[in-house]
Amino acid sequence: MKLHLAHTALFLVSLLTTGCGMRRSHSGGLEINVQALNLQTLRDFRLDRFSQGPQAYLVIPNPIDSPQLKAFDFSPSAFQHAQVAVGLPGLQTYSALDNSFLKIRVHSQFDSSDLLVKPQELTSATSNIQDPKYSQVMAYHAVSSISDYVKALGFSIDQSRQLYVMVRSNTNPEQSTTSQTSQEINAYYVHNTLQPQKPRYIQLFGDVQYPLGADRDVYWHEFGHLFNESISASRGIDDAGEKGAAFTEAGAIHECLADYLSETASQKGYIGRWAARNLSDIKPNYPLRAALSLNDSKNRFSSVATYQTSQGVPEKYDVAEWCTRVLWDIRSQFEKENKETGAFLSDRTIFAAVGMLKKNASLVDFKNALLDSDKSLNQGSHVSFISNVFLTRGFPDRGTPLGQPLRLQATAVGFKEFNNQIYSVTPNTSADEIFFSIAISNPNSGTARNVRAQIVSSDPAVIPYVDFQAYGDLAGGASIRITGTQYKDFLNSVSLALDKRAASGRARARFYLKVSSENAPETTLPLELGL
């Protein structure tokens, strides 16, 4: 009887938890959710078993992190010994490593065919790790494998446009000339938001001793950006970053998730140990960034996200690295609960949260999305753990409510190009771009969380270019000042241009500059400029 009553109560509790709004789920309990994963694919992936398609021999993920190599060793015999067989599924042409979605190239979209690896020469292509051909094979393996991984977690990828991967990219991947090869050591993902007729690009730069193209982690990170845009259906979670903002929390979230995808899929908890060998400022054997807690300043939120007069706005990648440590703590908890499936469920919960983020999302939004995702997918069994992790890592959420609005002063400054020089001009229609000399101060004693400046206008005569910039957390009594005489002094400001044609004969254009934060009343400054 007792048991019967308990069952009735439990049944009602389960109805209750699944019956509220977004939490309601057709599939119900945790076990069914696990079955929704493609566990066989995920298990094979974890064991680096990729058997479909023609076989190639690669050192995965890279020679420095390869489980086959105990110590870093560049000798030909050690390298050969460390190569393992991976299948390249879905190849569709004889002239390159291509299928209808993924196109692997060296310098540009229009490479000559002699530069490209043919599926029938996979063995010879992978004999030398510095050869761009080796990177092409790695690129195809990396992108196709991570794509299969996220599909097995239950997500789809935006394949509405092709994805070109350039393993030694020209600055402009649409130009086939190789004279433009960049000296930079870096990798980009380009979503081409404004150019709907163009494909998407992953561009890798640097013909260096430790080529980025030979490291699977680099592709997994860059693919992570495409994955973020896929989950969020290109809603613009980092819209401001796309428009040129120097810092936003959304930009940090984008990088955090790209790192996390690579770090969880490789089960390493860090990224870029191979690429970092090219960089003299990183100690030997240290990674570029780590989700694992290293003995550094990235463990606490206040040390990465505070606006400092000397250094200016927070560094996006520092905030991102802090964020990956939060996600890694969450992943560790899931893994503790179930060694076999925990990490997969953690990944699914974390990436499903990305689909809830709005345009220009904040870290508070991301935290709340993680909680909602856990409620929907795991019946909220990690809600208190997730909240605690943020707290333990020093995240103040919205912070303590502040009584006084932040103070804002702004003056428009015009810039115009003439004979290849940029000059300061009157801020009217004669200017190419109008910036704002800005002073924001916090008159409260407490810290203002996630301070942002924004142009707000419904006047079509105002064309916002960089319409949103964030500055991090501003301590009580502290100020942000953006001013100067040259164009480069204003890269942390917001900017616009004026369009006389859209003014319908008016002599002035009107708009607002708004300063907002998570915890102080908004400040709105009405402004107008002569056309």
Next chain:
Amino acid sequence: MKKFWLIIPIFLVWFLSSEKQVESFSKPSESVLQKETALSPETQPTQEKTPTPSEWWGVQRYHEIQTESFDSPLGRTLVYSFSQNGVPIIGMNIRLKERSDGALIEEENSYRPISEIPIHRNVLEEQATHLKSQSGRYQLDGLTADSLVILVREGLKEGELAFATSAVDKARPGVPTQLLIRSDDGKILRKSLGRKEF
């Protein structure tokens, strides 16, 4: 033991009230259904025909619709974007978010029935050539008349024809820039420095 029996009716009341939340989330699908019944007698008096998205949202006949679908364990997002004569329209689309049980939980609709824009390819070729030849802040070597878009901006009733192109900004030559340039006067309508680094 008695306390358990007290809790159960409370749970029931709470459960029923939270069911209403589900309905409020589903409202967009109700409105779609209402439109469906309202439209059927006018369009197909004798047959039961499911209205097309164009009918639901009053999409103009000269606007083509492209649909993309994105799956997640929490459900599906459908994005409808638009073009005219194959020219993509930027600045308006419709997004529907469905829960995994198929219920509609969110609808964002920025579609506007803007007028059809005349597209004269020869004029556009001339405009593109002219803009490329001008020396200004942006080097526009990659600009072509083919990479045309229609931009819809807040506060304007009609769309504007613009070339979408990569460019070199003389103010920041090292930073690849993408622009939307109004085709007839070269006004920069949107700028993007969008690329995500390693």
